[in-house]
Amino acid sequence: MQPEEITNIFSSEVAEPVASPAAATSVRGVSKSFRGTVVLEDIDFDVAMGESLVLLGASGSGKTTILRIIAGLEEPDTGRVILHGKDVSELPARERGVGVIFQAYALFPRMTVERNIAYGLRIRRRPRKEINETVDELIKLVRLEEHRHKYPSQLSGGQQQRVAIARTLAYKPQVLLFDEPFGALDAQTRVRLRREIRILLKHINVPAIFITHDQEEALELGDRIAVLNAGRLEQIGTPDEVYNRPETEYVATFLGAANLLLGVVTGGGVEIGTVNIHAPEETARFREGQSVKLVFRPEDVYLSRSGALPENCQRLTNGVVEEIHFVGAYERLTLRLDLIARQPTEGAPPLYSVTINTNEKRTGIPIIVTRPKPEANSTRLQPGDRVAVGLTAFRVLPNFALASERAGSIVDIHKTT
Amino acid sequence: MRHVRGFDVVKPLSVTAMIAIMFPLVLLPLASIFLFGTSKGLGSFWAALTAPEAIFALQLSMVTSFWATVFNVIFGLFASYVLSRYNFWGRNALIVIISLPTAIPTAVAGFALLLLWGPYGTLGRLIAPHGVQVMFTAYAVILANIFVTFPLAFGVIKPVFDTMSRSLEEASATIGATRWQTFWHVTLPSLRGAIVTGALLTFARAVGEFGSTILVSGNLANRTQTAPLYIFAKFNEGQVEAANAVAIVLALFSFAIFSVLFFARDWLDTE
Ligand SMILES: Nc1ncnc2c1ncn2[C@@H]1O[C@H](COP(=O)(O)OP(=O)(O)OP(=O)(O)O)[C@@H](O)[C@H]1O
Ligand SMILES: [Mg+2]
Numbered sequence: 001m002q003p004e005e006i007t008n009i010f011s012s013e014v015a016e017p018v019a020s021p022a023a024a025t026s027v028r029g030v031s032k033s034f035r036g037t038v039v040l041e042d043i044d045f046d047v048a049m050g051e052s053l054v055l056l057g058a059s060g061s062g063k064t065t066i067l068r069i070i071a072g073l074e075e076p077d078t079g080r081v082i083l084h085g086k087d088v089s090e091l092p093a094r095e096r097g098v099g100v101i102f103q104a105y106a107l108f109p110r111m112t113v114e115r116n117i118a119y120g121l122r123i124r125r126r127p128r129k130e131i132n133e134t135v136d137e138l139i140k141l142v143r144l145e146e147h148r149h150k151y152p153s154q155l156s157g158g159q160q161q162r163v164a165i166a167r168t169l170a171y172k173p174q175v176l177l178f179d180e181p182f183g184a185l186d187a188q189t190r191v192r193l194r195r196e197i198r199i200l201l202k203h204i205n206v207p208a209i210f211i212t213h214d215q216e217e218a219l220e221l222g223d224r225i226a227v228l229n230a231g232r233l234e235q236i237g238t239p240d241e242v243y244n245r246p247e248t249e250y251v252a253t254f255l256g257a258a259n260l261l262l263g264v265v266t267g268g269g270v271e272i273g274t275v276n277i278h279a280p281e282e283t284a285r286f287r288e289g290q291s292v293k294l295v296f297r298p299e300d301v302y303l304s305r306s307g308a309l310p311e312n313c314q315r316l317t318n319g320v321v322e323e324i325h326f327v328g329a330y331e332r333l334t335l336r337l338d339l340i341a342r343q344p345t346e347g348a349p350p351l352y353s354v355t356i357n358t359n360e361k362r363t364g365i366p367i368i369v370t371r372p373k374p375e376a377n378s379t380r381l382q383p384g385d386r387v388a389v390g391l392t393a394f395r396v397l398p399n400f401a402l403a404s405e406r407a408g409s410i411v412d413i414h415k416t417t
Numbered sequence: 418m419r420h421v422r423g424f425d426v427v428k429p430l431s432v433t434a435m436i437a438i439m440f441p442l443v444l445l446p447l448a449s450i451f452l453f454g455t456s457k458g459l460g461s462f463w464a465a466l467t468a469p470e471a472i473f474a475l476q477l478s479m480v481t482s483f484w485a486t487v488f489n490v491i492f493g494l495f496a497s498y499v500l501s502r503y504n505f506w507g508r509n510a511l512i513v514i515i516s517l518p519t520a521i522p523t524a525v526a527g528f529a530l531l532l533l534w535g536p537y538g539t540l541g542r543l544i545a546p547h548g549v550q551v552m553f554t555a556y557a558v559i560l561a562n563i564f565v566t567f568p569l570a571f572g573v574i575k576p577v578f579d580t581m582s583r584s585l586e587e588a589s590a591t592i593g594a595t596r597w598q599t600f601w602h603v604t605l606p607s608l609r610g611a612i613v614t615g616a617l618l619t620f621a622r623a624v625g626e627f628g629s630t631i632l633v634s635g636n637l638a639n640r641t642q643t644a645p646l647y648i649f650a651k652f653n654e655g656q657v658e659a660a661n662a663v664a665i666v667l668a669l670f671s672f673a674i675f676s677v678l679f680f681a682r683d684w685l686d687t688e
Contacts, residue, residue, distance in 0.1 A: 071591050093590040106588035110606040119602070120592045171593060 023082070024049045024207040025070065025175045030079030032065055032231075039065050040231045043079070047175065052201055052208040053236075054218040056254070057228030063211040064103075066228075067177045070209070072096045083174045099168025099206075103179045105160045107152035113163050114139070114148045120171035138166040141200075157185045158193055165197070169204070176201070176208040182217065194221055215255045219243065227251045249397055252295045259301075259367040261294040261339075262399060270294050270396055273339035275317050282396040296394035298332070298370040303387045305379060313390035321385045322366070331376040337365045337389060450668055454661040465662035473639050474647035475666060481555055481643065482623035485562030486570075490616050493570030494608070498600075501578040512575075518567040523628030526564050530557070530633050553635035558643060561629040566622045570615030577611040614678060621674045625667065 023046040032040040040062045047053045055063045068074035070081050072093035080089045088096050107116050115122075117138050121131045139148050142162035152160055161181060168176060181197070182190040198221060201208050210221050218225050219239045226236040227250070234254075235247045246252035249260065263272040265288055268280040272294060286292055302313045309315055316337070323334040367389075381387065454462055465471065500512055518526065534541045534551040541552065551557055581604070589599040605612075627645040634641035636650065644663050651660035 071587075073587050073591070093587070094593045094595065096591070097593070098591055100588065100591045102584045102588055104582075104584065106582070106584040108585060108589075108603055108606075110609075119589075119594075123592070123594045123598045123602070167592065 023047065024051070024084055025209070026080075026082040027066065027070065028080045028082065030066070030069055030076045030081070032062075032069065032074070032076050038231055040069075040076070043231075043233055045226055045233065045236055047207045047209060049207055050202070050205040051223045052198070052210060052221060054210045054212060054222030054225045055228055056212060056215065056218040056222075056225055058213060058254070060230075061228045062231040063213075063228055064179055067100070067179055067209065067211060070175070071098045071100050071177055073100075097171070097174045099165075099171075099173030099176045101161070101164045101168065101176065101178045101181055103183060105152075105164040107160055107163055107167070109152055112149050112151055113144055113155070116152065116163055117166045117170055119167060124171065134170055138169055141169075142166045158189050161185075161193065165200075169206075173206065176206055178208065178210045180211050180213075182212075182214075190217070197221070218255070225255075227254060229254070244393065246295070246395060246397070249293060249295065252395065252397065257298050257368060257370075258295050259298065261365065261367075263292055263294050265290045265292055265396075275339065277314060277316065277391075277394070279314075279394070279396055282394075286396070286398070291399040293397045293399045294394055295397050296391050298368045299330075299372075300391055300393040301335075301367070301369040302390040302392055303333070303335075303369060303371070303379065303381065304390065305381070305385065305387055307388040309388060309390040313392050314394070316389045316391050319367070319387060319389050321381050321383050321387060323383060324381065327370075330373065331371045333369045333371070333381065335367050335369055335387070335389065337367060339365050447668065450661060450664050454658070454665045457658065461658060462662055462665075465659045466666065468659060470638050470642070471647060471659065471663050474642050474644045474663065477555060477558070477642065478624050478644040481558040481562055482620050482626075484559050485566060485623045486616050486620045488559075488563055489566055489619050490570045490574075490612060492567075493572075493574050493615055494612070496571050497575040497578045498604075501575060515571055516568045518564055519569075521565075523565050523626065524632065527561055527629030527632030530560055530564060530629065534560070534633075552633055553637065553641060555641060557633040557635075558630055558641060561633045562623040562626055565626055565629055566619045569619045569622060570612075573615035573618065574608060574611045577608055581607055613681070617674050617678055621671055624670065 025047040027043055027045050030040055030043040031038070043062075043066060045053070055066060057063050065074060069076045069079075072081075072088070072091060072095075076089075080087055082088065083096065083098070108119065111119065114135055118131050118135045121134060139145055142165060144159060144162060144166070147155060147159060152163065155163065165176075178197075182193060185193065194217060210218075212218050212221070222239060224236060224238055225242045227234040227242060229250045235242055235251045237245075242251055243255050246255065246258075252258040253260075261272050263270040263277075265271075265283045265286045266276060267288075268283060269276045269278045270283060270292060271277075277294060283292070301316075302309060303321075317339055319335040319337040321333055322336055325332045369389075496511075496515060500508060531552060532538050534557065536542070536545055536550070536552070538552075541550075544551070551560065585603050585607070586599050589603045590596075594602065625645060626643075627649070630643055631646055631649070634643065634646065636642055636646050638647075638650070642650065644667055648660045648664050648667075651657070651663075
């Protein structure tokens with residue numbers, strides 16, 4: 001993409017970089033039910049000028065519904081949609097000036113590439129000269145010069161998507177909404193296209209909302225990520241925040257793999273069985289004795305055969321290596337921790353059990369660890385090796401569903417997807 | 418399957434049997450129109466065809482069928498839009514009612530129109546004092562044609578509407594198009610094939626309509642006599658050549674429409 005071309009088209013739109021970016025799109029308290037089933041509950045977020053927000057959530061979590069509500073294709077039961085300070089909640093879709101890139105692109109099958117792109121200007125009855133110029137520029141921008149006279153059915157998925165983007169850019173939308181824009185493409189094209197789109201968006205300075213259920217895509221595309229679960233916003237923040245400082249167990253496990261250990265807040269730390277992890281800052285927001293979960297990612301675990309751990313590493317306990325797999329770029333191990341259950345006080349339900357639900361009823365809490373290749377090569381491990389286990393990073397999260405939780409539940413999305 | 422020297426005898430036998438059955442039932446009658454019509458030379462065929470009454474009958478058939486087709490296609494589009502886009506109480510009942518005329522014998526349809534619009538009919542009585550008469554005019558023929566071909570265009574267009582992806586129309590709306598612009602630029606082009614098919618079916622059926630037309634038109638030569646009525650009248654008068662000439666034209670006409678439906682459909686549906 002040539003930046004000059006892009007800024008050329010959007011010369012009227014490209015503002016001086018604003019110190020505090022004003023919200024370009026705001027969704028305020030939006031709720032929606034379909035026939036009595038709540039699909040969205042009190043959704044609230046802002047997208048700043050030029051920012052891209054990713055809505056991430058499992059299938060059926062309500063992502064498309066949010067997009068349709070912003071576009072005016074669906075009416076919310078409650079709540080408002082504000083675009084550039086203007087409340088558009090009562091406006092029909094055609095008056096909102098929102099650009100939607102539909103999941104299957106929804107190109108007009110009986111129009112050529114050119115006519116698809118010109119559509120927004122034609123229906124606005126712009127002078128022919130202006131239409132031709134804009135279409136020429138956009139076709140160049142999305143690099144479809146050789147395909148301008150083709151019909152959508154004669155284009156590849158990536159080309160169709162570029163037509164869909166150009167078609168919305170023609171009328172200078174206030175916000176771009178992408179519903180799973182890469183869903184229909186192969187893995188390589190996906191990666192290439194999302195880089196391209198990101199560069200494009202940075203130049204045209206139009207805010208964008210993406211929908212995806214692919215965590216990698218979310219981390220790469222989003223300036224911020226909003227994690228949606230069953231119609232509720234679990235957390236919204238930068239990729240770093242949602243990945244490294246998840247606020248709920250759902251976010252921790254939806255974005256990447258995470259090990260969860262059940263524990264109790266005790267004296268500025270988390271007590272898990274016989275060990276106590278010192279974490280005064282993390283536990284400050286909990287009361288003494290509260291049941292919590294220690295959450296850490298497989299790549300934040302340090303294994304040492306000698307028992308010596310680096311400075312920045314909190315000692316968790318010891319464990320036995322159970323399985324080792326090489327997963328391309330890194331090594332993945334299953335480990336069983338030597339955590340002994342603390343006896344519950346008389347009459348109280350057990351906080352956790354260390355019996356694992358496998359055929360063999362083995363004891364010890366299983367966790368998953370990944371190690372980069374250099375580390376794996378310098379400290380080779382075999383199944384059965386005893387190691388010291390340290391954590392370079394972890395989170396302490398409230399334990400909501402106490403009764404139904406197992407002690408060492410491992411949630412690993414790589415396995416399920 | 419019985420094979421004789423590796424050859425499946427059932428196949429040629431069944432194909433032959435099929436043709437043998439079709440021969441006296443379909444192919445021979447069609448062939449005899451052409452054989453008989455041209456047996457006295459092309460000159461007499463041409464003379465019979467260019468008789469003023471014959472020309473008038475053919476023209477009347479075309480014109481009345483044309484207007485019935487125009488009306489039914491537009492109505493079929495409108496009704497399909499309403500019935501596939503909106504959900505309301507009584508929607509299925511309306512779909513059944515629109516489809517009903519195909520199931521009604523054409524003579525009954527013509528009779529019903531007579532009862533309504535005839536000089537003593539419910540509506541006919543109201544308009545007669547104003548000097549307006551519908552029955553026994555070309556308008557009656559159009560009304561009859563509309564009635565008997567009512568569901569044809571609708572029946573072709575509605576399924577296409579139902580299966581059409583809503584996202585095209587939604588995309589058009591988000592781009593800023595009004596409902597009318599969306600319909601004109603996006604919906605209608607996708608219906609092109611269905612509209613042409615529906616129109617041809619309607620037209621072909623209307624041109625051939627006999628049962629209802631003979632009741633409502635009065636069968637007046639040079640005034641309300643359509644081509645099928647002309648064939649019937651001339652045959653009754655013993656003028657077989659005259660009847661035959663027009664019959665040939667109608668038959669060729671149906672072949673033409675059928676070929677278009679058969680061969681042009683793919684072309685209409687793609688491009
Ligand atoms: N028009 C509708 N009528 C009834 N229910 C609907 C309608 N649209 C969506 N839903 C329901 O709302 C819920 C959320 O749907 P939505 O399409 O927003 O999910 P999503 O997060 O986009 O899922 P996916 O990733 O599969 O696209 C689903 O349970 C769906 O069945
Ligand atoms: Mg969706």
